[in-house]
Amino acid sequence: MNKKVDLVMLVFIISCVTLAIIPVGAWALGAGETGERVKTIFLAQADLEKIEKEETEKKQTEKPEGDESRGDEELLGKRIVLPEEGFSIQPPKGWQKRPPIMAAKFIVTEEPKQGFAANVIITFQKSDPVNLKHQAEVEKLLNGLKLSYAKMFTDYKLLGSKIIKVGETEALQIFNQFTQGVFKIKNVQIFFYNRGNVYVVTGTALQSNFAAYEEIFLASAKSFRFEKVIPKAAEVEEEFTISPPQDWQIEKDFMGAKVFLYDLPKEGFSANINVAVGPSPGADLRDKAALQKLIDELKSLYPKMFTDYKFMGAEVVKIDEVDALRISGQFTQAAFKLKMVQWVIFSEGKQYMVTAGALESNFDEYLPIFEKCASTFRLKRHSQPDTE
Structure with missing residues (x-):
């Protein structure tokens, strides 16, 4: 058990938690760039025993393969409204809200795993409208994103795209993977065009555990709603x-x-x-x-x-x-x-x-x-x- 404690401590001492995001403005953000470093986390033996017990109980209560997905009420927390930005969203349940950084108006993160904190962010910026019902416009947008992201990230790949409905709103959904620093990253982005802006909801995790987050990322992104804007005075x-x-x-x-x-x-x-x-x-x-x-x-x-x-x-x-x-x-x-x-x-x-x-x-x-x-x-x- 002591060896396990030392290993966990070593992971957190060596690896600061990186927040990997891809807003549409073609910039990426890491924890080092914000000037914030995640504090070293020390796990006592009792903590590890508690974690092992919880993991065992979780496996015993997991639904067998083929069951329907969990309901949104199980996955998501309370709706958060940002009146000055004009939108709201339900973040993953239990995740921590972080201060906004530059174009990232909304950020929530989970506790780090393997030195990386899975996260959901929302960015928006001015944009010409894109008619998502016109294939030519969608292809032009995707080609532009691929060119921008390939310049930003190592080994970038666009894994797939499709037009979806979120409520009554048409949106573009894409999946990306790339390397950032020592991390192999995968994420899903949903693009909404409204009010002369493009709003992008991005859910990001490691490639190795993205499958465990995909359902919650999509549920949170699809809870995105436009709200009445109450601007700053x-x-x-x-x-x-x-x-x-x-x-x-x-x-x-x-x-x-x-x-x-x-x-x-x-x-x-x-x-x-x-x-x-x-x-x-x-x-x-x-x-x-x-x-x-x-x-x-x-x-x-x-x-x-x-x-x-x-x-x-x-x-x-x-x-x-x-x-x-x-x-x-x-x-x-x-x-x-x-x-x-x-x-x-x-x-x-x-x-x-x-x-x-x-x-x-x-x-x-x-x-x-x-x-x-x-x-x-x-x-x-x-x-x-x-x-x-």
């Missing part, structure tokens, strides 16, 4: 926060705006949302006379600023439990016919103006996005100083 000078639409770019202090959010251009114009802040005596929007005066001032000002300006409407709404004036209009700017909607909020001697604009031709498409973004606007209230 953009915080500006401790004055306010606002949550940008998914995948939009953020600029601060841009052309007079404290924050400027914009989408990729369509028809030569980027739909955008900006927040401008300035001093103001304020206005009581519940006072009809004060409200009408403010609206008249804006209706008088905008035709001087914008060509062919047309006022479209105004109303008082609530944002962050504060009264806000919502005003909309349309105008021409250079060669573009535009529509915009604004929310004007007064607080503590300042005026906050949230302005959203898009082309007339696609304004209705963007309006729900504008409304949702504006609804996330939050003032950062300042506590009043103590007075004696």
Whole structure:
């Protein structure tokens, strides 16, 4: 028994646990690259006896060959939702969640075996859509993956591929094997195309024990679901926060705006949302006379600023439990016919103006996005100083 203990200790002392993954961005990650090393694990004789007992009991209760696969409830843990990334997944039961690294937004690992920790990861990045129903597009994708992976990994082989259904979503499933360092690796990847991104769920293990993990990898990957995105808030000078639409770019202090959010251009114009802040005596929007005066001032000002300006409407709404004036209009700017909607909020001697604009031709498409973004606007209230 002592010889067995020494052997186990030697394996863990010599071999740091490598996390081998293949995200679609064509990069690989090992434990050494993260700067993290797995601590040496010492197993006492009692621990080994316990393991041997558990393995014996497991063999006695294993289903005979030919039985149906285990149910997902036996294989998988509770669903984990990543609201900022817009997806959820059920990881293998009992596996440890790790911090995200670069493009790997989700990582779980099992306890190491033979010096290697089997793992499931999810990566995503911007991608042109791929129609998985068109064989030519699928073959082009597979050829690109084979070329990229062959440059990254020794002895790389694409073992197989097929189109599968995950819920109602078409996905590409592939199996790979390669050598990384001293390890001979095999994995399965499932590719999902959505929201202008490609999401890749990868399950990786040693070639020698991959068969023991294949069922659980596939069950976990097929539990992947897209969720409602709750993006991180953009915080500006401790004055306010606002949550940008998914995948939009953020600029601060841009052309007079404290924050400027914009989408990729369509028809030569980027739909955008900006927040401008300035001093103001304020206005009581519940006072009809004060409200009408403010609206008249804006209706008088905008035709001087914008060509062919047309006022479209105004109303008082609530944002962050504060009264806000919502005003909309349309105008021409250079060669573009535009529509915009604004929310004007007064607080503590300042005026906050949230302005959203898009082309007339696609304004209705963007309006729900504008409304949702504006609804996330939050003032950062300042506590009043103590007075004696």
